[in-house]
Amino acid sequence: MRILVTGGAGYIGSHACAVLAGRGHETVIADSFVNSSPLVLDRLGGILGVAPICHRVDLRDRGAVASLFAGTRFDAVVHFAALKAVGESCARPLAYFDNNICGTIHLLQAMREAGVGRLVFSSSATVYGDPDSAPVREDAPLRVTNPYGRSKLVMEQLIEDLCERDPDFRAINLRYFNPVGAHPCGRIGEDPGGEPNNLMPYISQVAVGRRDCLAVYGGDWPTVDGTGVRDYIHVMDLARAHADALEFLLREERSATVNLGTGRGVSVLQLVKAFERASGRRIPYRIAERRAGDVAEVYADPVLAEALLGWRAELDVDAMCRDAWRWQRMNPHGYGFPEVDADGAETPAPGRVPPQIRPPVPETTSVR
Numbered sequence: 001m002r003i004l005v006t007g008g009a010g011y012i013g014s015h016a017c018a019v020l021a022g023r024g025h026e027t028v029i030a031d032s033f034v035n036s037s038p039l040v041l042d043r044l045g046g047i048l049g050v051a052p053i054c055h056r057v058d059l060r061d062r063g064a065v066a067s068l069f070a071g072t073r074f075d076a077v078v079h080f081a082a083l084k085a086v087g088e089s090c091a092r093p094l095a096y097f098d099n100n101i102c103g104t105i106h107l108l109q110a111m112r113e114a115g116v117g118r119l120v121f122s123s124s125a126t127v128y129g130d131p132d133s134a135p136v137r138e139d140a141p142l143r144v145t146n147p148y149g150r151s152k153l154v155m156e157q158l159i160e161d162l163c164e165r166d167p168d169f170r171a172i173n174l175r176y177f178n179p180v181g182a183h184p185c186g187r188i189g190e191d192p193g194g195e196p197n198n199l200m201p202y203i204s205q206v207a208v209g210r211r212d213c214l215a216v217y218g219g220d221w222p223t224v225d226g227t228g229v230r231d232y233i234h235v236m237d238l239a240r241a242h243a244d245a246l247e248f249l250l251r252e253e254r255s256a257t258v259n260l261g262t263g264r265g266v267s268v269l270q271l272v273k274a275f276e277r278a279s280g281r282r283i284p285y286r287i288a289e290r291r292a293g294d295v296a297e298v299y300a301d302p303v304l305a306e307a308l309l310g311w312r313a314e315l316d317v318d319a320m321c322r323d324a325w326r327w328q329r330m331n332p333h334g335y336g337f338p339e340v341d342a343d344g345a346e347t348p349a350p351g352r353v354p355p356q357i358r359p360p361v362p363e364t365t366s367v368r
Contacts, residue, residue, distance in 0.1 A: 001025050001026070001075035001076055001246065001250075002025070002026045002027075002028065002072070002073065002074050002075050003020060003025050003026065003027050003028070003074065003075065003076050003077065003078060003246070004027075004028050004030060004068065004069075004074045004076075004077045004078070004116075005017055005020070005027050005028065005029050005030070005077075005078045005080065006030045006031070006059060006077065006078070006079050006080055006081035006107065007030075007031055007036070007079070007080030007081030007082065007122075008027065008029030008030065008031055008052070008054070008078075008080065009029055009031040009033065009036040009037070009038070009040045009041065009054065010031065010035060010036045010080055010081075011036075011179070011189070011190045011191070011235070012080055012122065012176075012179055012235060012238060012239065013029070013031075013036075013078075013080040013081075013122075014036075014040050014043075014044060014188050015182075015183055015188065015235045015236060015238070015239040016078060016080070016238075016239040016242045016243075017029065017044060017048075017052060018044065018047055018048065018183060018188070018239065019236070019239040019240050019242070019243050020078075020242070020243055020246075021048045021052075022048075023243050025243075025246075027052060027053075028052075028053045028054075028055070028068075028072070028074070029041075029052055029053065029054040029055070030054070030055045030057045030059075030065075030068055030081070031054060031055075031056065031057070031081065032056065032057060032058040032059070032081070033056065034058075034083070035083065035084070035193065037191065037334075037335040037336070038054075039335040039336075040188060040335060041054055043187045043188050043335075044188065046187060047183065047185060047187060047188070055068060058103075059081055059099075059102075059103030059104070059106055059107055060098065060099060060102050060103050060106065061106075062106045062109070062110075065103075065106045065107055065109075065110045066109075066110045066113065068110065069110050069111070069113070069114035069116065073114075074114070074116050075116070075118065076116065076118035076119065076120070076246055076249065077107070077111060077116060077118070077119050077120070078119075078120045078122075078242055078246070079104070079107060079119060079120070079121050079122060080122045081103060081107075082099065082100045082103070082122070082151070082152070082155075083095065083096050083099050083100060083148070084124075084148060085148065085197045086126070086146050086148045086149070086197065086293075087197060088148075088197075089146055089147035089148035089151070090146055090147060093147035096147045096148055096151045097147070097150075097151055097154075100148075100151035100152070100154075100155060101151055101154050101155060101158070104155045104158060104159075105158065108158065108159070108162055111169075112162075112166070112169070115168075117166070117168045117169045117170060118170055118171070118246070118249045118250075119159065119169070119170070119171040119172075120171070120172050120174065120242050120245045120246055120249070121155065121156070121159055121171055121172065121173045121174065122174060122176070123152050123155070123156055123173045123174055123175045123176070123257075124148075124149065124152045124175060124176055125175050125176060125177045125178075125231075125259065125261070125298065125300065126144060126145075126146065126148060126149030126152060127142050127144055127149055127152055127153045127156065127175060128140050128141070128142065128143070128175075128298075129141075129142070129143040129144050129145045129149065130143070130145060130293075130295045131295075131298060134265065134297050134298055134299050135263055135299050135300055135301035136259065136298065136299070136300055136301060137259070137301045137303075137304075138175070138257055138258060138259055138301075138304055145293050146293065156173050156257070159171045159173065160173075160255070160257075163255045170249055170253060170254060170255045171249075171255050172245040172248060172249060172255065172256055172257070172258070172309075173256075173257040173258070174241060174242065174245060174258060174260050175257065175258065175259050175260065175300075176233070176238060176260050176261075177230065177231035177232070177233055177259070177260065177261035177262075177298070177299065177300050178198070178199075178230045178231055178232045178233060178261075179232075179233055179234075179235045179238050180198075180199075180200040180232045180233070180234065180235065180320045180324060181200075181234040181235045181236065181315070181319070181320040181321075181323040181324050182235065182323045182324055182326065182327035183235075183236065183323070183327070184236070184323055184326070186323070186326040186327045186329075186330040186331070187327075187330070188327070189323075189324065189327030189328070189331065190235075190324075190327070191331070191334035191335050199230075199268060199271065200232070200271070200275075200320070200321075200324055201324075201328075202214055203271065203272060203275050203283055203324075204275070204324050204325065204327075204328035205328070206283050206284065207275060207279045207281045207283060207325065207328065208328050208329065208332045209332075210332065210333070212284070213284045213285060213286055214272065214283055214284065214285040214286075215285070215286060215288045216268050216269070216285050216286065216287050216288060217288050217289065217290055217291045217294060218287070218288075218289070218290035218291075218294065219287035221290075221296040221297075222296055222297075223267055223296055223297055224267055224270075225267050225269050225270070227267045227268035227269045228267065228268055228294060228295070228296060228297070229265035229266065229267045229296065229297040229298070229299065230265065230266065230297075230298055230299065231261035231262055231263070231264065231265060231266070231298065231299035231300045232262070232266050232271065232317060232320055233260060233261050233262055233313055233320075234313065234314075234315035234319060234320045234323070236315060236323075237260075237313045237314055237315050238260055240311065241260050241305065241309065241311045244309040244310060244311045245258075245309055247309075248308060248309050252308075256304075256308055258304045258305040258308060258309065259300040259301060259302055259304065259305060260300070260302065260305060260311075260313075261299060261300025261302050261313070262299075262300070262302065262313040263299060263300055263301060263302045263303075263313075264299060265297055265298075265299040266317055269285075270317070271317065271321070272285060274317045274318055274320075274321045275321040275324070275325065277318065277321070278318065278321035278322045278324075278325045279321070279325045279329075
């Protein structure tokens with residue numbers, strides 16, 4: 001299939017492009033590069049053997065989105081493009097609603113006008129808020145606790161409403177739990193701008209020497225060691241699920257919503273210990289006060305994903321840490337610097353796209 005991948009230069013999107021291409025699909029990336037780097041395209045080209053086609057597009061620009069479909073017939077769309085930091089969403093809720101919700105509306109409008117009726121959507125377990133119990137099933141109450149989660153829930157609802165209204169439109173909503181890790185080659189991985197919002201990249205940056213100490217928020221939770229427990233999933237397993245979801249849409253011609261997780265909880269300190277084993281380096285940490293909105297334990301019930309998609313997580317926490325460490329060791333400062341060679345030599349290079357919300361791009365430009 002020819003697949004449009006919005007946000008395809010981002011962390012999860014780039015790994016999904018690698019998996020989709022590996023299964024013989026043709027991918028075309030659309031990305032605004034607000035939270036990603038154009039240098040990802042070169043890295044993907046090295047992995048795939050051919051540079052991917054990429055259009056620089058902000059989904060808030062309806063005309064630019066429509067132009068993506070003009071003259072090109074897509075069989076499906078995989079929609080990753082969204083702002084995704086919980087803390088930032090609390091400080092800038094309107095920016096998140098504008099970018100995530102308005103962008104999705106424009107994408108759905110363009111798909112309908114072009115007659116493209118298959119969509120895989122990158123959703124989030126944040127739609128469950130503070131769940132009553134774990135593991136969390138897809139029929140658990142939906143009660144978001146922050147603007148980011150609310151934007152994802154609204155995006156899901158927009159897609160579901162369209163599926164109900166249009167019998168020729170089908171979608172899979174994939175609710176991720178906690179993606180971590182990197183491509184096993186170490187050439188693409190998670191490169192957050194500024195201070196990381198997620199645990200694994202923070203641990204990685206402590207291990208590589210970019211940060212002094214990890215703050216662990218709460219040491220008195222009712223868990224195995226007093227620290228928060230989450231369901232960490234390898235990004236390559238996650239990427240594989242998107243290819244499986246597309247095949248489900250082709251095979252079954254119906255919509256669904258599924259969780260993507262391992263079904264196993266891992267505490268903060270257990271993840272720290274696993275990363276120490278993978279890296280051979282000590283990760284200093286300090287216990288800090290709990291953060292507002294945090295919960296003790298959240299992990300997925302992944303049974304439905306296996307039943308519908310034939311998918312289940314295959315890579316364990318040790319593989320997640322090994323691959324995350326390989327990426328961080330080869331790219332200690334992220335995409336804005338060249339990869340480290342066998343002797344550890346590196347030279348600063350320009351090219352980092354700063355993590356900021358930009359105005360819409362007025363026209364579509366191709367990058368190769």
